[in-house]
Amino acid sequence: MASRRNRTINMPAPYLRQVWLDPARIADRAAYPFCLPFLRGEFELSLDRPITIIAGENGAGKSTLLEGIAVLAGYDEAGGGKGHWPVDHSDAIEATGGDLSKALRASWLPKVTNGWFFRAESFFSVARYLDSAGSPSADFLSHSHGEGFMRFFRERCQRQGIFIFDEPEAALSPARQMEFLKLMRRMEDSTICQVVMATHSPVLMAYPGARLLWLSKYGLDPVTVDQTDHYKVMREFCADPTGFVEAVVEEWAPRRRETDQF
Amino acid sequence: MASRRNRTIEMPAPYLRRVWLDPSRIADRAAYPFCLPFLRDDFELSFDRSITIIVGENGTGKSTFLEGITVLAGYDEAGGGKGYVPVDHSDAIEKMGGRLATALRAGWLPKIANGWFFRAESFFSVARYQDKVNTEIIPGVPMGIPPDYLSHSHGEGFLRFFEDRCRKQGIFIFDEPESALSPARQIEFLKLMRRMEQSTICQVVIATHSPVLMAYPGARLLRLSKSGLEPVTVEQTDHYKIMREFCADPAGFVEGVMAE
Numbered sequence: 001m002a003s004r005r006n007r008t009i010n011m012p013a014p015y016l017r018q019v020w021l022d023p024a025r026i027a028d029r030a031a032y033p034f035c036l037p038f039l040r041g042e043f044e045l046s047l048d049r050p051i052t053i054i055a056g057e058n059g060a061g062k063s064t065l066l067e068g069i070a071v072l073a074g075y076d077e078a079g080g081g082k083g084h085w086p087v088d089h090s091d092a093i094e095a096t097g098g099d100l101s102k103a104l105r106a107s108w109l110p111k112v113t114n115g116w117f118f119r120a121e122s123f124f125s126v127a128r129y130l131d132s133a134g135s136p137s138a139d140f141l142s143h144s145h146g147e148g149f150m151r152f153f154r155e156r157c158q159r160q161g162i163f164i165f166d167e168p169e170a171a172l173s174p175a176r177q178m179e180f181l182k183l184m185r186r187m188e189d190s191t192i193c194q195v196v197m198a199t200h201s202p203v204l205m206a207y208p209g210a211r212l213l214w215l216s217k218y219g220l221d222p223v224t225v226d227q228t229d230h231y232k233v234m235r236e237f238c239a240d241p242t243g244f245v246e247a248v249v250e251e252w253a254p255r256r257r258e259t260d261q262f
Numbered sequence: 263m264a265s266r267r268n269r270t271i272e273m274p275a276p277y278l279r280r281v282w283l284d285p286s287r288i289a290d291r292a293a294y295p296f297c298l299p300f301l302r303d304d305f306e307l308s309f310d311r312s313i314t315i316i317v318g319e320n321g322t323g324k325s326t327f328l329e330g331i332t333v334l335a336g337y338d339e340a341g342g343g344k345g346y347v348p349v350d351h352s353d354a355i356e357k358m359g360g361r362l363a364t365a366l367r368a369g370w371l372p373k374i375a376n377g378w379f380f381r382a383e384s385f386f387s388v389a390r391y392q393d394k395v396n397t398e399i400i401p402g403v404p405m406g407i408p409p410d411y412l413s414h415s416h417g418e419g420f421l422r423f424f425e426d427r428c429r430k431q432g433i434f435i436f437d438e439p440e441s442a443l444s445p446a447r448q449i450e451f452l453k454l455m456r457r458m459e460q461s462t463i464c465q466v467v468i469a470t471h472s473p474v475l476m477a478y479p480g481a482r483l484l485r486l487s488k489s490g491l492e493p494v495t496v497e498q499t500d501h502y503k504i505m506r507e508f509c510a511d512p513a514g515f516v517e518g519v520m521a522e
Contacts, residue, residue: 057446170441174471174504175319178519185520200445206512208520225512233445238506241477241496248449249456249479 009160013050013194015112016162019069020044025103033068033100036061037217045220049211050188051195053204055228056215062198063119065215066166067097069196070117072106073162112194115161118153118168153183160192169201177203184210202231271372271431275312275465278433280369281331282306287365295330295362298323299488307491311482312459313466315475317499318486324469325381327486328437329359331467332379334368335433374465377432380424380439424454431463440472448474455481473502 009015021043026034033039038061045065056062157163169177184207187193199205205212206225214223225231237244271277283305288296295301300323318324428434440448455478458464470476476483476496485494496502508515 167441170438174501174508178504181516181519182522202512203508203516206508206516208513208516230445231509231512233449234505235509237445237474237477238502238509241473241502242479245452245474245477246479249452 009110009112009192011110012191013162014047014052015108015110015194016047016069016073016106016196017109018044018046018107019072020105022103022105031099033061033064033097034103036064038065038215038219039100040217041219043219045213047194047196047211049209050191050193051184051207051210052197053207053210053212054196054198054215054220055200055205055212055223055230056198057229060215060217062215063166064097064100066117066119066164066196066198068100068104069106070164071098071101072104073115073117073164074113075115075117075164112160112162114159115163115194116156117164117166118156119166153180157183157187157193158190162194162196163187165195165197165199167199168197169199169204174203177201180204181207200230202228202234205230271374273372274462275433276309276314277370277372277374277465278309278331278335278368278467279371280306280308281334282367284365284367295323295326296365298326300327300486300490301362302490305490307484309465309467309482311480312462312464313455313478313481314468315478315481315483316467316469316486316491317471317476317483317494317501318469319500322486322488324486325437326359326362328379328381328435328467328469330362330366331368332435333360333363334366335377335379335435336375374431374433376430377434377465378427379435379437380427381437424451428454428458428464433465433467434458436466436468436470438470439468440470440475445474448472451475452478471501473499473505476501 021039028034054062054065153168168180181204184195184204187195188209195210197204202225205228212223212225212228213220214228283301283303285303290296316324316327424439439451452475455466455475458466459480468475473496476499483494483496483499484491485499
């Protein structure tokens, strides 16, 4: 069948089934990323659905975990797919995901090395690389930030593979996030796309049928969207925007340094 | 007074009072950015408060407009302060803001050339450049020791960057600062805004999709649409309405969206 020309594996996602930490492979427990609290005990992540969503506060280690998974899958940590090394890689990226991946083990069914690793902060350089590489439909920078993102997603996420998104909502207005939900549905319906996503957006967390996990210092735990802090904060805000903001801004206690001008 | 050593001007913000389009300076009306619907011949924006917040759907031209203001203020469009031209500028940035600035005129009281232009997509390169060339005195950071904004997660780096940069007199332009901030970090950012406003020497112009940031009290909230800029309340924005509808019934809302 013509539509299967590029489809090498006739099995449905998820392909990456499990990721776990092998303490024997850790050189220095005190060094980043191994000092991250969630990596202290027996860390293990089971991916039992085509779409896995990871939520958690900034600093918990979400991005590092996604980088580690991306390196396991054979991608570059800076974002992009296999074989797509972003511009000026020598200079670019935190190496922590690569460090982590050395101590991670993974089970695949089967191993898939196609796909994309997308992070908000590296989109810009990936898109520029695509522009300069002369992709016929590139030119992602000629529209506004959010428009470029959606075109990028749509073009990249049609083939079999594992797709890793780190905070895709970064440049998306609420209306664009709803389009992103539809893209996720399209990817899930294809049965050949596995998605692992970290997000702060309650709207994306609410994708039905996904496995939603909360990353804290204790590890990963299944949650529902209404149990997350992100949703609770948003709900409280929506009930009384002005009152909410007044209250949180009032909590501020001046923190001055000698060199401050104010 | 020792604390005023670097304060050159004894007037409170806002310093940039008005921006308007001068149609006689437009070479080609059909070319971007002048084809943007909001850039009509009589386009004009008055800044009457220290903090101005601009909202609007993706694609209306918010970022281009902020870039235009930035060029007027004498910054680089890619993000950074005066004199900080980000790494590899030749390759980097949309020139749209610069093109727009050629047809914009500005009223200042007085002209201020200090400050920062911050955009989500250029933070990464700006921070890296800062790490490399840390030649400026940053309060709280000893000279010669790079701030190392990249060693923590994206959101952590953002806030340290803001805090280090936003202590001096100037005009500070933020394009979607919420990009890497969880709701809890957005609340921290609101506190930073309050601190900047209370300093009386910081003018802030923000474009955002975040209803939480839009709700900052005392700011002038403007909606950019094809007919121009108009004052709104946070409750009137689409961003807030969508969020409220979602919060009332997350599962039902998402199912509804995807069934469309």
